Amino acid sequence: MWKRDDAAKPAVPAAPGAAPTHTATTSPASDAAATRPTAGDARGLEGNAVNIGKSVVVKGELNGSEDLTIEGQVEGKIELRQNVLTIGPNGRVKAQIFAKAVIILGEVTGNVTATEKVDIRDNGSVDGDIASPRVAIAEGAHFRGSIDMQKAGAKPGEKPETKPAGASTSPAPQSPAGAPAGAAR
Amino acid sequence: MLSDLLRWGTKRAPETTAVPKPPAVKGIEAIISSKGLPKFLSALSNQPSPASLIDFGPVIGTNVAYLGERLGCKLFIEDLTNELSRHLKSGTMDALPDAVELRLRHGDASVDGILCWDFFDFLKKPAAQRVAQHLVNMLRPGGAIMGYFAISDVERSNFMKYEIVDDQSMRLRQHTGSGARHAHPNREIIRMFEGLTVAESFLLKNNSREILLRKK
Numbered sequence: 001m002w003k004r005d006d007a008a009k010p011a012v013p014a015a016p017g018a019a020p021t022h023t024a025t026t027s028p029a030s031d032a033a034a035t036r037p038t039a040g041d042a043r044g045l046e047g048n049a050v051n052i053g054k055s056v057v058v059k060g061e062l063n064g065s066e067d068l069t070i071e072g073q074v075e076g077k078i079e080l081r082q083n084v085l086t087i088g089p090n091g092r093v094k095a096q097i098f099a100k101a102v103i104i105l106g107e108v109t110g111n112v113t114a115t116e117k118v119d120i121r122d123n124g125s126v127d128g129d130i131a132s133p134r135v136a137i138a139e140g141a142h143f144r145g146s147i148d149m150q151k152a153g154a155k156p157g158e159k160p161e162t163k164p165a166g167a168s169t170s171p172a173p174q175s176p177a178g179a180p181a182g183a184a185r
Numbered sequence: 186m187l188s189d190l191l192r193w194g195t196k197r198a199p200e201t202t203a204v205p206k207p208p209a210v211k212g213i214e215a216i217i218s219s220k221g222l223p224k225f226l227s228a229l230s231n232q233p234s235p236a237s238l239i240d241f242g243p244v245i246g247t248n249v250a251y252l253g254e255r256l257g258c259k260l261f262i263e264d265l266t267n268e269l270s271r272h273l274k275s276g277t278m279d280a281l282p283d284a285v286e287l288r289l290r291h292g293d294a295s296v297d298g299i300l301c302w303d304f305f306d307f308l309k310k311p312a313a314q315r316v317a318q319h320l321v322n323m324l325r326p327g328g329a330i331m332g333y334f335a336i337s338d339v340e341r342s343n344f345m346k347y348e349i350v351d352d353q354s355m356r357l358r359q360h361t362g363s364g365a366r367h368a369h370p371n372r373e374i375i376r377m378f379e380g381l382t383v384a385e386s387f388l389l390k391n392n393s394r395e396i397l398l399r400k401k
Contacts, residue, residue: 012196135253137246144244148261149253150235 049092054090062095070106081115102132104141111145193364211310215357216350217287220240220329220387221395223352224250228329228384228399229256229298236297239289239323241265241304243346243360250351258297263288266344269307270362281308282315294325302347303333305377306366317377321400330381332376337392 049067052058056072066068067084070091078085078097085099088165091106101116104124114132125142208211236256241249242264252260265285270282299320305313320330333347344360375383375398381398389395 052231135249137244137249139246141244141246144264145262147249147253147262150257150259 013061049086052091187347191239207249208353210320214359215391217355217357217389218353219355219395221385221397222349222355224385224397225298225300225329226255226352228327228397229258230328232325234295235259237261237295238298238300239263239291240300242303243267245346245348248347248349257279261291261296265304266360266362269304269364270344273362273364275308278309278312282312282319283315286319289319289323291323293322296323299324299328299330300347301330301332303335303366305369305374306330306335306342307344307364309367310369310373313367314377318379320379321380323379324400326400328400329384332396332398333389333392335366335368335392336388336394337368342366369371370393371380 001116008140029084042096049069050064052070052072052074053070054071058072058074060076062068062074062076062078062080064080065082067086068078068080069086071088071091072090072092073092075094078093078095078099078185081098082100082102083099084103086103087093087106087108089105093107094109096110097108097112097114099114101114101119102114103119103121104112104126105121107125109127111129112126112132113130116132117134117136118130118132119136120138120141120143122138124138127144129146129148130143131148134150135149137143199329200302229238236258237260238252238256238258239261240252240263242262243266244262244264245283249260249262265288268284268288269281271285272278301320305317308316324330335342341363342365344362344364346358346360348356348358350356369377371383371394378398383396384399385395385397387395
């Protein structure tokens with residue numbers, strides 16, 4: 001009986017004992033994690049990220065090799081070819097963008113080129129042309145422009161074979177495509 | 186007698202409760218089967234160069250993903266429903282064809298496919314004719330236009346979103362804005378799109394015609 005109780009006891013207190021220690025240790029961690037995901041994870045950032053704050057206005061060219069979050073205003077050109085660019089809900093960008101992946105929660109006016117993905121989230125807005133192999137547009141997002149999802153290497157099996165034959169015709173849609181995209185907007 | 190009356194009364198009660206049901210059946214969302222879409226897609230995939238496609242909008246993420254994955258095409262999203270709504274509100278529908286031409290400034294024979302959804306339902310004959318001819322000019326030989334056309338006039342009808350579910354079905358969802366729907370007879374559609382041939386025409390269960398027009 002005693003043995004049974006003893007055997008049972010450690011098991012029972014161990015769980016509540018373990019739980020508080022976990023919560024005690026995890027709570028600060030989770031607090032920290034809770035702040036981190038809102039700033040980083042929710043915006044799809046991993047690792048180091050640089051922020052351009054709400055009150056910051058940048059005019060010119062932005063180049064870098066780190067993930068970047070823009071909450072302020074940027075006008076000009078942004079190049080983060082190996083990294084993720086996030087335009088936060090307060091971000092206002094009037095620029096040509098080149099990045100590995102672009103996540104848009106704010107406003108973008110200009111062409112966006114991504115080697116991996118462009119993700120326009122709810123309330124995000126893009127007026128411009130997108131070129132990326134993957135494009136995701138959420139329900140409440142605004143988009144006006146063209147989307148070019150052709151793979152960079154034009155890998156899809158059937159089409160490249162037919163391409164040479166139509167190579168002379170393929171630039172045709174691009175020239176009018178560029179024109180209305182810029183002109184109409 | 187009294188019991189008969191009571192019974193009669195109780196019989197009528199469910200009938201009266203059954204009456205309000207039909208309006209609920211109208212539904213905001215409906216899935217329709219599409220026979221034109223697979224043919225439209227195959228028409229585009231048969232085009233020699235990577236296809237360029239105009240979507241009259243509004244932008245729907247799943248459509249973008251679907252068409253991009255399926256065709257690897259260049260997709261132009263022109264939210265013409267928004268334009269339509271603006272002109273309807275301001276009572277300037279006469280200016281709509283000009284606005285559409287201004288928006289769709291693609292060169293002649295430069296576009297492989299056009300998804301105009303039910304846009305033409307909201308245009309009267311002269312406006313519809315002008316817009317249709319503009320589309321015909323933009324379309325490349327072998328290209329296709331797919332649209333939905335009502336079979337009867339409706340005084341006030343909501344704009345709809347057409348969300349592609351798969352190759353053969355489409356989800357219809359209500360969109361903000363509404364206007365009068367005009368039914369264009371088949372003969373009129375053929376005249377509107379002079380230069381194109383009606384490749385396929387299907388009468389759908391939701392009482393609209395799904396029409397695929399091709400340019401030879």
